[in-house]
Amino acid sequence: MALAAGVPLAVSKNTLGMPVTASSAGSGLTKAAFEGQLHTKFLINNGASKVAVTLVEVTNLRSRKEIKKGKEGFSLLFCGPKDTSLQQDTYLIEHEKMGLFSFLIVPIGTKDKRAPHYEAIVNRLYP
Numbered sequence: 001m002a003l004a005a006g007v008p009l010a011v012s013k014n015t016l017g018m019p020v021t022a023s024s025a026g027s028g029l030t031k032a033a034f035e036g037q038l039h040t041k042f043l044i045n046n047g048a049s050k051v052a053v054t055l056v057e058v059t060n061l062r063s064r065k066e067i068k069k070g071k072e073g074f075s076l077l078f079c080g081p082k083d084t085s086l087q088q089d090t091y092l093i094e095h096e097k098m099g100l101f102s103f104l105i106v107p108i109g110t111k112d113k114r115a116p117h118y119e120a121i122v123n124r125l126y127p
Contacts, residue, residue: 028098029122031074034058037098042078044105045092053078053118062125073125078105078118085116 035058043050061073080086088106103120110117 029101031058031060031072031122033098034074034076037095040095040097043094044080044086045094046084046086050094051080051084051086053080056117061121061123071125073121073123076103076120076122077108077110078120079112080116080118082115086118 034055038055038058041052041054043052055076056079057075057077059075059077061075062071086105086107088104090102090104092100092102093105094100103122105118105120108117108119
């Protein structure tokens with residue numbers, strides 16, 4: 001369950017020979033951090049290949065009451081290439097500035113039929 005919540009994979013970084021950064025300690029996977037990376041590329045590790053997707057939207061999922069408590073919940077909407085389709089699964093994701101982390105990625109339908117879209121939910125609202 002921790003992987004679906006966006007817990008960084010420091011062990012995987014070491015295994016892949018990548019340096020451990022601040023985001024690997026969990027401090028960089030915030031709503032504000034993702035908003036700062038809108039319209040940038042993320043690489044989703046899909047077996048032996050990597051699929052480049054673009055972060056196209058960050059949506060707040062918290063209420064005013066939860067904001068006062070300092071809790072955070074948001075969804076991430078990615079747009080992928082039309083020639084590749086990802087299944088619902090937990091994927092290792094790479095980003096130039098945010099580092100390496102893992103999220104549950106779910107394909108979703110949108111009005112834009114030109115390319116597949118995927119959603120990840122980060123829920124730090126409970127407890």
